[in-house]
Structure formats: structure tokens, C-alpha cells
Amino acid sequence: MQTVDTIIHAGFIIPVQPLNQVLAKHSLVINQGKILDILPTQSCNNRYQSKNTQERLNHAIIPGLINAHTHSPMSLFRGLADDLSLDDWLNSHIWPAEKQWSNPEFIAAGTELAIAEMLRSGTTCFNEHYPFAKTIAETTDKLGMRACIGGFLIDFPTNDASDAKTYINKAEQLIQQFQSHPLITTAIAPHAPYSVSDDNFKACFKLADQYQLPLHIHIHETEFEVNNSLKEHGVRPLQRLNQLGLINQRFISVHSVCFDDSDIQLLAEHHAHIVHCPKSNLKLASGFAPIQKSINAGVNVALGTDSAASNNSLDLFSEMQTAAILAKAVSQNPTALPAAKALEMATLNGAKALGIDNITGSLEINKAADLAIVHLNDIESLPLYDPISQLVYATTKNQVTDTWVAGKQLLNNRKLLLINEERLRISAVAWQEKISKGL
Amino acid sequence: MQTVDTIIHAGFIIPVQPLNQVLAKHSLVINQGKILDILPTQSCNNRYQSKNTQERLNHAIIPGLINAHTHSPMSLFRGLADDLSLDDWLNSHIWPAEKQWSNPEFIAAGTELAIAEMLRSGTTCFNEHYPFAKTIAETTDKLGMRACIGGFLIDFPTNDASDAKTYINKAEQLIQQFQSHPLITTAIAPHAPYSVSDDNFKACFKLADQYQLPLHIHIHETEFEVNNSLKEHGVRPLQRLNQLGLINQRFISVHSVCFDDSDIQLLAEHHAHIVHCPKSNLKLASGFAPIQKSINAGVNVALGTDSAASNNSLDLFSEMQTAAILAKAVSQNPTALPAAKALEMATLNGAKALGIDNITGSLEINKAADLAIVHLNDIESLPLYDPISQLVYATTKNQVTDTWVAGKQLLNNRKLLLINEERLRISAVAWQEKISKGL
DSSP states (O other): EEESSSEEEEEEOSSSSSSTEEEEHHHHHHTTTTTEEEEEEEHHHEEOOOSSSEEEEEEEEEEEEEEEOGGGGGGGTTTTSSSSSIIIIIIIHHHHHHHHSSSHHHHHHHHHHHHHHHHHEEEEEEOOOSSOHHHHHHHHHHTTOEEEEEEEEEOOSSSSSSSSSHHHHHHHHHHHHHTSSSEEEEEEEEOOGGSHHHHHHHHHHHHHHTTTTTTEEEOSHHHHHHHHHHHHHOOOHHHHHHHHTTTTTTTEEEOSOOHHHHHHHHHHHHHOEEEEEEEHHHHHHHOOHHHHHHHHTOOEEEEEOOGGGGGGGOOOOHHHHHHHHHHHHTOOTTTOOOOHHHHTTTHHHHHHTTTTTTSSSSSTTTSOOOOOEEEEOOOOGOOOOOHHHHOOOOOOOGGEEEEETTEEEEETTTTESSSSSSHHHHHHHHHHHHHHHHH | EESEEEEEEEEEEEOOSTOOOOEEEEEEEEEEEEEEEEEEEHHHHHHHHSEEEEEEEEEEEEEEEEEEEEEEGGGGGGTOOOOHHIIIIIIIIIIHHHHHHHSHHHHHHHHHHHHHHHTTTTTTEEEEOOHHHHHHHHHHHHHTEEEEEEEOOOOOOOOOOOHHHHHHHHHHHHHHHTTTTSSEEEEEEEEOOGGGGGGHHHHHHHHHHHHHHHEEESSSEEEEEHHHHHHHHSSSSHHHHHHHHHTTTEEEEEEEEEEOOOHHHHHHHTTEEEEEEEHHHHHOOOOOOOHHHHHHHHHHEEEEOOOOSSSSOHHHHHHHHHHHHHHHHHHHHHHHOHHHHHHHHTTTHHHHHHTTTSSSOOOTTTTOOEEEEEEEOOOOGGGGGGGGHHHHOOOHHHHHHHHTTTTTEEEEEESSSSOHHHHHHHHHHHHHHHHHHHH
């Protein structure tokens, strides 16, 4: 008998790699933060023992979900301004609110609220894109979550930095501060082609190249963006970035809504990644990303929530479901984006986009024990012919009972272990009152 | 002090009529099944007393949701067959399963499962379209839910009836059996234009006209259906039904996906109703219904889940959210279908479609006390700038704590009061095992 840190006996284990596999009555064995074994519960009882043995017999263990694009601090703007034109939303609401409120205190509070929401919905890792990256990273570190934090850059001043040089310096400091962190990696996060000059893109690329980091950027979110680039630069935004040499296997193209075949081809050729944010794209009326086409062309497609200001939740279960059913209608093919592929998008493909698929994204021996455990025995989950179908088409985030990051339990039977929910609730309401008054 | 049956003190009351109204710190007073008063909690305490006083101070009371199109018994086929072409789905899975299993015992079990799911997600009324209507209606009666049960007809035999005459007879018996029922109304439910002959439509119309009942039918779900009708009948399906005299203010056009301006105009002119089923339409790759256009033309649009076999849940919160964000992308306008309108679709507009808006669909004095109470103080609902936005864009069905039908509480703090959940779970699993073996 080998003594290990943790054993979880589960109704089902769904490792994602291989695709479509469902292991009934299996156990997951964790030691030193990593998955040591996955085996039938009967064999497990003969081979391993642990003081921390948990029974989740009416549940499925899946890899922790990866939110491959979000702006965490904006959770404090959830529902602040909906049902508005993009111009009105940005110019009259979001930007003024950011200008007024965005400071380290706000950023830390918003990040904690976002992390609590993500952990409560089975998300173990997020890819962050916002100013004040250092504060976001430090808050994430404190709360034990995995993340890729982008060093932000835009051609305009924000409360975080006044010019490109400062953004770049801050990004490099961030990279160095977290270079050997066990859970936090970094990326370069220029805002978008329409808000970053060629020179600033070159500076971003230099940094990304030097440290071999992902370049995380909003691409072709709207038709307006594409048309503007054609007018100003004579080429589509993605072509412009390609001419600048930015597109490679570490390029993360968020949204990718207004994509034609040449755009998809370009990303496929360079082994770049798409992050699909279906609910944000619908809510902001950006359009319908050609996701099945992109998958068919061989592009790795991950899933993101975007911010709680344009979604309005950080809920990858809802995002998986929307992605899976939307892809069918968009491609006029009910066999498009089947459940197992949607789950892969929300897990392993996210890890690939962030360049951490050697560490996480699937339940495999020696990978980190990043887990979401989902209750599948409420009447809304019955009958249960196919657990993967149920997870994608009939599960809500509230069915997540447990979340583990690198072998450490952060949610236990829906209770957050490192975050005081009552204090967080009080903080969110206090911010709400301040922000409402400022409107 | 007046003594009344029930008083509920709420954080918010959202009556839906008038649109966009949010009453903070109000109380809802129920007597003899009806709403007696809605007033500030402070005044309520001076005016009314009740042995049954409930505090829901972190919650919103909204009208009970109305699922304006579903096939309840199919909940037992939830997740049985997903990600398939429509042909494969129907011919190789759903129809054989129905042929094998559809009998009164299956129907009653499936209906109970569906009703439990609907009550747990704030739905107080549903519009049913399936064979064995008598069994569905009797099960619904037993469980205390409100419903409009359609007398089903199709040109083909089912386990319920072998020919049109039998379907029509059964429909008339159903109508008469429930003619003075306090909660159950009836409708005529011919399947679809492609599966019902002109003669049988005339028989349906005769019955609907005689009893002044709604005609509840699938319309223009797919392009294939429209093209086929053009080939066979020389006109679009809706035009054919119009020529047969079927379209009037009691006509309920479900799906209405492949609608051109003439289709919308036809329904608008006749004050007919659309039931939008966005998730089913996406999942089956049927297409994108022009909902904002239909609303703009003055058509009353309600919301339905379709069956759990094509959705895969009976969750109007998810449906409201999908409808609201999808309409924005389809109409390329982020101001389309704002939150308050989506909530109206899921409540008052459903009641209008069923012809029961004098009884239910909004929280107004003298209407039935059909209520859903939603917890809005979890961190996923904070900050709470706008409760209506939160309900539509950031609420899951699991936040529903209480459901009341006609002044009777059927769900209390997430516990079903008339349904034994454990027994229901055992029944669903037993059906799953039987049906799986039969595959």
C-alpha cells in the first residue's frame, strides 16, 4: 500500500485526453500536487491509502476549466450597462467608469470576485488581459489559482501607465517577477490592432520573442475593425500583424469573429490559436465566428468568457453549451462541435493556447491535479445516458461541487476554502454603492 | 389589520407589467390563490397579517415563467442522442425510442420529471405538445402545476392513436374533461404543416373554433420544410394554413425560424403568436429566427424550451439569456431584445399566447399568485446594479428558491413540496436502464 496525499473516488472520470473517454467508478490519486494515478476504484483500494480520501460517487471529475480570455477586475462592472450600442457602452459607461475607479484597490477587489466566481464554476486557470497586471497577478497568487497574466499595452494612457514605454517596462517587470512562479505564467497583451501602432507592436513582439511568451490580443471582433484597417493600412488587421512578424505558434487571437478563409488559413499555417467568446460576441452583436471552419482548418480553438461586463458571468459551462449549439447553427450542421469537442475547447485547447498543456488541461498521470468535480445526480441531470453530453448540454455551473488547483482543494462542496464569501459579498456591495453614486 | 393567507416580504418585486419596473423592499400579499396586494413592506406590516409570512429579502419575486412550447415526456430521452443530423436523430433514435417506450406509464413518469425540473427553475405553466395528452394533463393536475395541454394530431399512427378520427376524438374528450379545471386549459396541437393533410387541418380548425382554443403548431422550423411546401403545394406552409383559414389571434406558431417578411406580416395582421425556442433551433442547426423583426412588426413573441431531447434542459433562464443575446447578433444591433423584454417574453407574452393573460403572466392585483422567487445575493449576482439585467444575463435556474402556482407553494427553498425527489430520481434511473438496454 502506498500512502498518498489525496484519493478521490468518483462516479466518473473524464480525462479529455483521449477524447470522449468516460471512466465509470474510477479513482483519482494525487501526490505532491500531481496526478499520480487514475484507476478503477476497486484496484485503488488495494493499492493506495490516504488520510484525505473523498467520495464523489454521484459526480464526474473533469480537468479544471480554462478561461482563455477574460478581464477579471471588470466583474465589479457586471450589469452596470447592458443593451447599449458599443459606442454608448464604451464611451458613456465602461471607459468613464474605468477612468474613475481603476486603481490597485479596485483591481484587487474585482480580481478576487472574479476568481471566486471562476473557482465556484470549475475554472482553475484564466488568461488575463487588463491594465494593472501586477496587482491582478499578486491577487491570483494569494488565492492559489493558476493563471496566465498578460502585460497590457495600448496606445493611450490608462490609470496604470501613461505611455508605451511605461507599459512595456511594466510588462517586463511582471515577466521577471513571476518567471519561476509555480502557478502563474505571463504573456504580452497588446489591446487590439486598431489601438496599437506598428512601433508598439514591434516592441511587444520583441518582448514576447525574448521570453518566448504568448501574444494575447483581440482580433477582428467587429466588421468595423476590419474595414477600418483596410482603409488605413490597405490590409486586413491580421495581415498587418503578419507583415509585422507577430503571428506564430504563441499567437492568441481572441474573438476572431470577422474571419474569412484567408484569416483562418493564416492562423492555421502558423499554428496560432483562437479564443472563441461566443456569449460576448452575441451580446455585443459582434457577429458569428466561423468556429467549425477554423477547427476544420486545423486551428486550435479555446474558449473564453470575456469580461462580466459583456457576458455577464464568468461561466464556462454556459460558454461550452453556447459554443456547441451556436457552431451547429452557424455551420448549418447539427453534427458540428459535438459535446466532447466543446469540453476539449474549455480544457485542453485552452492549455495549448497558453503553452501549458504539458502541465494541465487534461487528467493524465504526471500532470497537475487541476480538477473540477461536477454533481450529476440532480433530477436535471437524469437520465444520464452520456455524462459528456450532460456536462455540455444540461449542466449549470452551480453543479460544480469541488475545484482543485495543483493538488490543493480551493472549493469543497461549494464552499470556497481560501476566500471568505461573506467578506467578498460586503466588498462587492460597497463597490456597487460607490460606483452607482459616481454614475 | 386584515388577515390573509400568505405574505412574502421581498428584496425586489418585478411585476413585468409595467415593463422595467423594480419595486425594492416590497411585499406580495396572497389571498385565496390570488394576488391581493403589492406594497412597500413597511405599509404591509401595518395593514396585513398572516400565519404564513415568508422573508425573501435577498431575492426578487417575478411572475412564474411560462414555457410556451415543450414536449414534457421526452425528458426521459434527455441526452439519449446528441450531435446527430436531424434525419439520424429522428429516424434512428427518437422515433424508434418513442415507438418502443411511449405508453401511459412512460408518459406519466416523463411528465413528472419535466414538471419537477420546471418547478425547480421557476416555471409555473407550460404549453404541451405530445401524444397521450390525457395522461399528461392528469399528471399535471395531480402535481398542481398550471398548463395548456394540446390535443395532439399527426397524419401517422402513434402508440396513442391510429388515425385522424381517433386523434380528433381524443382531443375533444380532453377538452371536455378539463373544461372547467382551475389550472389546466387545452389547445389543439396538430404536429406541423408537412405532417398534417388539409382535411385534418380543417378538422383541427373546426374543433379549435368550436371551443375557441389555441392552435399550437410547429411552423417553418427548417428551410427544407418551406421548400417542400413550395414544391408540393405551390405556397409557403404558413400561406397554405392561411388559405385553410387557420390563422387568427389564437394561432401559436412555434419556431418560426425560416420566416420572410411576408410570414411575419401574416402573423402580425392576424394578431397571432410566435413561440421562439432559441436553444433548440441552434442545437438542431435549424437556423436563426428573425425575432427582433417579428417584435418590431407587432407580433407577440413568447419563449419555449422545446423538449429535453433537443435542448437538453427545460430551463427558461438559459432560454431568456440565449434569446436576448442571440437577437442582438441576428439583428446586428446590441440594443435589440433588452433584458426587460426577454423577461416579458418568458412571462406575460407566454400568457398572451395561451390566452390566459387575464389570469397570469404578470404580478398584478387579482391575477393568480403564480410566482418564481430568485436568490440574488450569491457572489455571481453581485454587484447588483440592475436586478432585471441580472435575472436575464447572470442568473442560473439554480438560484430559484421558491415557486408558487395559484397561491400554493410547490417549491420551498429549493425543496419540491408535492414531488418526492428521491423517488423521481429512482424512477428516472430505472427508465434510463430500460431505455439503454432497448437501444
